[in-house]
Amino acid sequence: MSPVQAVIAKELRGYFVSPIVYVVGAVFLLIFGLLSYLYVGFAGAQAIQLMQMQGGVAQINLNDLVFRNLFASVRIVLLIILPILTMRLFAEERKLRTFEFLLTSPIRINDIIIGKFVSVLLIYLGLLGLTVLVPTVLMLFSDFDWNPIWTGYLGMALLGALFLSVGVCASALTENQIVAAFVSFGTLLSMWLIAGLGSLLGDTTAGRIISYVSYMEHYDRLVRGLIDTSDLVYFGSGLVLMLFLTHRIVESTRWK
Amino acid sequence: MIHTAVLTASEVVSKIPLVAANCRFESETTSVSSVVRTDITFVIDVQNITKRYGHHTAIDRVTFSVAKGEVLAFLGPNGAGKTTTMRILTCFMPATEGHARVAGFDCTDQPLDVKRQIGYLPETPPVYQELTVTEYLTFVGRLRGMTGQTLTAAFDRTIGRLELGAVRHRLIGNLSRGYRQRVGLAQALLHDPPVLILDEPTVGLDPKQIIEIRELIKSLAGSHSVILSTHILPEATAVCQRVVIINKGRIVAEDTPEQLSARLRHSEKVSITLKAVPSDCEMKLRAIPGILNVLPGQAGGSFLLECELGRDLRDEIARLVVSSHWGLLELRTISMTLEDVFLQLTRHEDHLAEPAEAMVSAPAEQTDA
Secondary structure (H helix, E strand, O other): OOHHHHHHHHHHHHHHHOOHHHHHHHHHHHHHHHHHHHHHHHHHHHHHHHHHHHOOOOOOOHHHHHHHHHHHHHHHHHHHHHHHHHOHHHHHHHHOOOHHHHHOOOOOHHHHHHHHHHHHHHHHHHHHHHOOHHHHHHHOOOOOOHHHHHHHHHHHHHHHHHHHHHHHHHHHHOOOHHHHHHHHHHHHHHHHHHHHHHHHHOOOHHHHHHHHHOOHHHHHHHHOOOOOHHHHHHHHHHHHHHHHHHHHHHHHHHHO | OOOOOOOOHHHHHHHOOOOOOOOOOOHHHHHHHHHHHOOOOEEEEEEEEEEEEOOEEEEEEEEEEEEOOOEEEEEOOOOOOHHHHHHHHOOOOOOOEEEEEEOOEEOOOOHHHHHHHEEEEOOOOOOOOOOEHHHHHHHHHHHOOOOHHHHHHHHHHHHHHOOOHHHOOOEHHHOOHHHHHHHHHHHHHOOOOOEEEEEOOOOOOOHHHHHHHHHHHHHHEOOEEEEEEEOOHHHHHHHOOEEEEEEOOEEEEEEOHHHHHHHHOOOEEEEEEEOOOOOOHHHHHHOOOOEEEEEEOOOOOEEEEEEOOOOOOHHHHHHHHHHOOOOEEEEEEEOOOHHHHHHHHHHHHHHOOOHHHHHHHHHHHHHHO
């Protein structure tokens, strides 16, 4: 087992010993299920309306009516719960003085950061994996196209990874977990809201740049079933940038 | 019993040729230390390291070295710079100036190599409360690249050494302070590093455990180089071959505990207790050539005699007492404890302008001569 794997194993153990994973997981799955139920309900109501109007069997599109809405709503759930998952990663080490131990162990700072990030990513992907139950159950009752659902899941995975990297970075900033959670929440919300500013500025250079920085349009395209390399690059580079910033922050604590 | 008069700088210079052969403060003496270095292999070699936090200087041109198998105590009041020095040696933070080398590797340029050579116990034991002792030590071993049989063997050895067998499956969060400290020590010892850096290793332990840990550290001497910081003086006397006294970021003295007390002494002190105390006895004692002062002791019939430095007057004193039929109940020389040395060195720092400089210049002159 390499040092990175040791860090991952230790972090996973830490998550499952503490109640965080159970609470966050339960809330996430509950809300995901509730949202699915509501959107399916709306879709059913719309189908009945259509049937009454047309007097026949209406073809409703679950991809449009359920999944796109569901995936769009999941953003806000992730925005709120993922900072809770990441807040402890570095803040707790600093609070409990184990940070000094990690930094004096023969392991690179990069390995520590990657280990911590991968551990929380695995937990998130695990939770996301459980939600595949929703389309699987719906498949029994209706036909729909699985391809946009897979791209939607890819979108949620990438968006979640980006959120987690922001959270990891925020956690490295402070030894207070509440502050860490709040900083990442604030950052993510700002990145959401600047999409509005971008569309307000329209097709100007500033507008285009601001729209690009926000994750909104990149995520939307994936949810709509569109895999664009530029979006993949956006998420990939954002994630790397955040982890790089984390490295700088961790490194700078040594100089203080 | 302690001479409380404030030393003048010249007295310090003349009477305290402190600083062992391999302890240098100023760059002017580096040529000497390089000569010294040729015949001894130093595992830890610190040259003029300075650490500043903004305008605050935490340690100021600290220079010392540790030979292979040596146990060195870092002694000083809280906030003296002990922890900062250790953090620089363990590559937790870089020095603002100067060089530190551990096992031949530079702390700034080759931090990973340095870290592999070191077992480090910080002030607070770095334990994860949510892990059991076994899980924690396994994690530590893996971080250091140990696997399979090597890890199992190291684990068993360390658990046995620190008597952690009974708690190996318990969560560290549920352990007492003393056990946590021992788990912290186990962490530092797990990979059997050639260099051990222990920041106050016996804090929080009960007296029996303190003795056990001291025995453990003593048993490591010879095969391991150990630096331990403490402000408990008997600890330094008990386990260390050499003591570095640091105050306000500067090394004020470095030597063996015995040499330190011998060198800081202004006079030989002899305590005597007499059965009968005639009125003229103090005067007669004073008349012995070489006796500087006679002070009444704490108990009735006891006296504290200050004699000239380097003279053993016990024979003369005994002869006088016996021939005068005063009844000699006790006669013993009083050596200065490390506590006295420590207090004197750290207290005079406050009274004198730059005693550290003064102390340094003395041996520097000597070595030049």
